[in-house]
Structures are given as structure tokens and as C-alpha cells.
Amino acid sequence: MQNFGFQKPRDLAAAVAAAKKAPEGKYLGGGQSLLPVMKLGLAAPSELIALSGLAELKGVRVEGKELVIGAGTTHAEVAASAEVKKAIPALADLAGHIGDPQVRNRGTLGGSLAHDDPSADYPAAVLALGATVVTDRRRIAADAFFQGMFQTALAPDEVITAVRFPLPEKAAYAKFPHPASKFALVGVFVARGAGGVRVAVTGAGPSVHRSAPLEKALAARFAPEALAGVAVPAGGLQNDPFGSAEYRAHLVAVMARRAVAACG
Amino acid sequence: MPAISLKLNGRSVTAEVEARTLLVELLRERLGLTGTHVGCDTSQCGACTVHVDGRSVKSCTMLAVEADGREVTTIEGLAAADGTLSPVQAAFREHHGLQCGFCTPGMVMSATELVRRNPGAGEREIREWLEGNLCRCTGYHNIVKAVQAAAQTGRG
Ligand SMILES: Cc1cc2nc3c(=O)[nH]c(=O)nc-3n(C[C@H](O)[C@H](O)[C@H](O)COP(=O)(O)OP(=O)(O)OC[C@H]3O[C@@H](n4cnc5c(N)ncnc54)[C@H](O)[C@@H]3O)c2cc1C
Ligand code: FES
Ligand code: FES
Numbered sequence: 001m002q003n004f005g006f007q008k009p010r011d012l013a014a015a016v017a018a019a020k021k022a023p024e025g026k027y028l029g030g031g032q033s034l035l036p037v038m039k040l041g042l043a044a045p046s047e048l049i050a051l052s053g054l055a056e057l058k059g060v061r062v063e064g065k066e067l068v069i070g071a072g073t074t075h076a077e078v079a080a081s082a083e084v085k086k087a088i089p090a091l092a093d094l095a096g097h098i099g100d101p102q103v104r105n106r107g108t109l110g111g112s113l114a115h116d117d118p119s120a121d122y123p124a125a126v127l128a129l130g131a132t133v134v135t136d137r138r139r140i141a142a143d144a145f146f147q148g149m150f151q152t153a154l155a156p157d158e159v160i161t162a163v164r165f166p167l168p169e170k171a172a173y174a175k176f177p178h179p180a181s182k183f184a185l186v187g188v189f190v191a192r193g194a195g196g197v198r199v200a201v202t203g204a205g206p207s208v209h210r211s212a213p214l215e216k217a218l219a220a221r222f223a224p225e226a227l228a229g230v231a232v233p234a235g236g237l238q239n240d241p242f243g244s245a246e247y248r249a250h251l252v253a254v255m256a257r258r259a260v261a262a263c264g
Numbered sequence: 265m266p267a268i269s270l271k272l273n274g275r276s277v278t279a280e281v282e283a284r285t286l287l288v289e290l291l292r293e294r295l296g297l298t299g300t301h302v303g304c305d306t307s308q309c310g311a312c313t314v315h316v317d318g319r320s321v322k323s324c325t326m327l328a329v330e331a332d333g334r335e336v337t338t339i340e341g342l343a344a345a346d347g348t349l350s351p352v353q354a355a356f357r358e359h360h361g362l363q364c365g366f367c368t369p370g371m372v373m374s375a376t377e378l379v380r381r382n383p384g385a386g387e388r389e390i391r392e393w394l395e396g397n398l399c400r401c402t403g404y405h406n407i408v409k410a411v412q413a414a415a416q417t418g419r420g
Contacts, residue, residue: 006266006283006329028327035286035325036307048283052330076319100396101374102310105319106326180308182395 001038005047012056012159015049016136019157022047027159029111030074032103056161057110062087065167065194071110071160079104088129090171090189090262094121097175099182110160113145116152116207118238119183123208125173126163128189128200134162149206168193170222172262174255176203178242186248188214188255190263192222199256204237204248214256224257268332272297273341281328288312288323290331291338299339299369303398310397313370314338320377322396339369342376352376352414361410363401371397375411380420387412 005022009015019025025047028034037043051057057072060083067087069078078084079096098104098112098121112122113133126133126142133140136159145153154160168191175187184203188211191198199214217230234249243251269278272295281290291297291314303311305324312324315337342350349357352375362368371394378385378393385393390411391404399407414420 001284003282003284006327008329008332028330031325031327031330032307035327039305048327050330100310101377101393102313102320102322102325102396103307105316105321 001035002041002044004045006050007047008050008053010053012054012136012161015051015054015159016157018047018049019159022049023156025049027051027114029072029108029114030106032099032107033111033115033117051108051110051159057108057159060084062167063164067091067165067167068162069109069165070162071113072108075099075104075107075109075112076101078109087167088165088171090173090191091125091129091165094125094173094175094189097121097177097182109163113163114152114154114160116146116150117183118149118205118207119178119185119187119203120208121173121175121184121187121202124184124187124189124200124202125165126200127208127210128191128198129165129168129171130191130193130195130198131166132164133160134164135160139164143210146208151207166193166195170263172259174258174262176251176255185243186251186255188252188259190214190218190256190259192218192263197222201252204252206236206238211252211256214253218260222260222263224261227253227257227260266329266332268329270331270333271335273337279328283327283329285328286324287314287316287321287326287328287331287336290328291323291336297338297340301366301369303366303370308398309367309370310374311367311370313373313397315373315377318377318380320374320396337373339372342372350376351417351419352379352411355410355414355417356407359406359410359413361402361407367397367399367401371399371407375407375414376420378411378420379415379418383415383418385411385415390415 026045028048084092171191187202234245237245265280301311303309307325
């Protein structure tokens, strides 16, 4: 790894100011995506600005009809949080199946969303629940946040501070994990709430996306049987050594049925 | 170079490190604690697992500077001063939880966190917990047996 400068600011304003001064710099969350990428030489930031010292990014709480999770909260903390388990159990369950315990002890919600791996789990939850990504300067709706493979609406010096999840009536996530990495070969998050029925698919395509045919069928009837015979088009899905586009399309329908069944 | 200080296996340590120094490089190359192994260097195998503030992390995927002010425990820090093995270490020996031993330090560190956090852990929880630790020799059965035995003692 090429060397770099390192700073650990004590508050959010200082972190953003440091990033503005270092155009080739990057924020460091738990490092579970960024450090592997840097070891491979795919990123060589001049400066790492650690977010681990920021109190503004910590904490889990329910505010009115929303569950608010600080962006610096680790996957392990979300999985173990009594508040999350009570408010949106599907989210605690999702966090508890990311990677392995060591990854969950370091990796953070904000890091996962900013990295936006096309096979990551959290983006499916954020998109299906219609959550709002809160940054140091604005609020971004989930539908506008994810913009394609590893691409989000964030400016280079923008920090995610929290995510606000509207409490759903029903929600569940079903993932077919890659057996080695645990990343989703296909993952489907299904939610029913004030925004209607939303179905988000990760792993299958070049980016997390909503599935119109599945949402339409479930809006008519929210039951696993409603998905019988619904075809998920394979066009545009990933074709790689792990699975063909047709295989992934098939898995999307299977995972969607499992998620709806898990909603009870 | 940034100066850091941490508590390592109960002792205070200060060191000057480059920002890019990984925690495992600090431990093995600077401080001579070679019990922590590097199997893959790509965050996959868990051989490099150590505890930071009591939690398992892959020390090949954490910067040494991020350990500043924290408590780090390595495999060298588990046994008592008189050499008495920790319950998890003793159980690995008793139940043949190792063959070549390469994965063992990471396995033991990971299992120790589980046993401390969830003393009643059963086979399924143990297998799920050890997801981040790969072993090329044992086929895992005796590792799981060892962790189960240690879990029953209720002490990590
Ligand atoms: C072995 C292994 C298995 C894994 N398995 C899975 C899996 O099954 N499912 C899954 O979803 N993920 C998986 N991951 C990825 C993991 O979830 C990462 O933790 C996550 O993608 C990145 O979070 P982080 O906090 O570590 O971010 P970092 O790696 O520190 O940063 C990632 C990117 O986000 C930026 N960033 C970090 N925090 C913020 C913030 N608050 N605001 C703005 N930008 C920010 C950084 O600048 C960087 O560009 C796995 C990783 C490993 C190593
Ligand atoms: S050496 Fe760190 S995970 Fe393999
Ligand atoms: S004992 Fe040889 S790798 Fe596990």
C-alpha cells in the first residue's frame, strides 16, 4: 500500500474541512472495503480522514415513526441492538449476516452505503424501506441515492451521518449468499408500509434496484402465492462465473417468495 | 510519523508507525509478536484475528494508527503469566482442535470472543461464528468440539 497522511478529527465540521483541503483524500470508516481496495492498488488516497472519532455518527434511536441509525454504527452493533430488533427486526437480521463476525465488528452502515458494492446487503434495506440518507449537508431519498455500480449521489467530501428508516408494517430480507464471501449472489428485501410495497434487489444486477413486476404483484396481494408465475426479466442482470443472468433472475423470484413468506 | 500508544496484552506500548502500517505488521514485524499469523492478507482467512477492546478483528484489515488508545490482545496474551492455558486454548489441545496449527491463533481468538459473549453457544452458533476463520486441515469438527467444551466451562 502506498503511504498516505492520516487524520482523526474530533468533530464532523473538522472532518469535512479536512476533506475539502485534501481533494485526493478519502474518509475511512471501518476499513473493511477501503483497505482491501487500497491493498489491490485500486485506490491510492493522499490522505485518510478517520471517522471513528466522531460522536455525531454514533447511536441508534426511534424518533416518531422512524428508526435513526448513526452512520458509524457497526454491523455487529446493529445486529445486537435491542432497539433495532424491536423496530425493524429484518434490519438486525440483515446486519447479523453480513460477512463474518470480524467484518461486522469493524464495518459500518455509512461505509457500506458510500461504497455501494452491487452485492452489498444494506443498500437493499435502504431502498426497500424508502429510507433517507442524512449527510453533513442534506437529506437524500433512497431512490436518488443509489446511482449505479459503486456510484452514489454523494459529493467526494460529503459524510453520511445517519440513515432514517421509516417503520414498516412488514419487512423481511432473503439472501442467497456467496458461500465464501457471504456477499449476496442475490438478495431481496421486501417491505410494506406507508409508501406501499417496495421490493429491492441486490447482487443480481450492476446496482441495487427496485423490481417493478414483483412490486406490482405484491401490491395486488401481499402473499408468496401472488408471485407464482411472475417473470423476472434476465436482461441487464449480471452474467459472471458465479451465475448466469437467467440463474440470477430465477433466484430473484425465489428470494422474493422467501422474503414475503418470512413477513408472516 | 504518527506516534501511537496502546495497551497490548496488558502492557502499555508506544510506537511510531507509518500511517499505512497495518496492525498485524506492527505486531509481527515491529513488536516481534509472531503468534498472530498472516494467511491471505486479503481479509478472508481470519488467521490474523486479534481482539481490539475485546472484539475480534482481522489485524490485516485495520491500520495500526486506528489502534491508538485501544486495548489489543493477541494469542500471546491469553495464557496466564505462569503459562496456564486459557480455557479455549486448553480445550483446543484436549479435543485435537488443530493439526498444522496455522489457523489456530485466529481460531482461538475468535472462539474466545464467542465464549465470553455467549457462554451457552451450541454447535450451530459456533459454526456460524467461525465463518471468518478458515482451516485447511481439520475439517472443523474437532475445532467445533473444542469450542463447545470451552463454552460449557463458561469462561473464555
Ligand atoms: C471478508 C468480507 C466479507 C464481506 N461480506 C459482506 C457481505 O456479506 N455483505 C455486505 O454487504 N458487505 C460485506 N462486506 C463489506 C463490508 O460490509 C464493509 O464493511 C462495508 O462495505 C464498508 O464499510 P466500512 O465502514 O468498513 O467502510 P470503509 O471500508 O472504511 O469505506 C468504504 C467507502 O466508504 C467511504 N465512507 C466510509 N464511511 C463513510 C461515511 N460515513 N460517509 C461517507 N463516506 C464514507 C470511504 O471513503 C470508502 O470510499 C464484506 C467485507 C469483507 C472484507
Ligand atoms: S491474513 Fe488477515 S484475514 Fe487472512
Ligand atoms: S490446523 Fe492447519 S489450517 Fe487449521
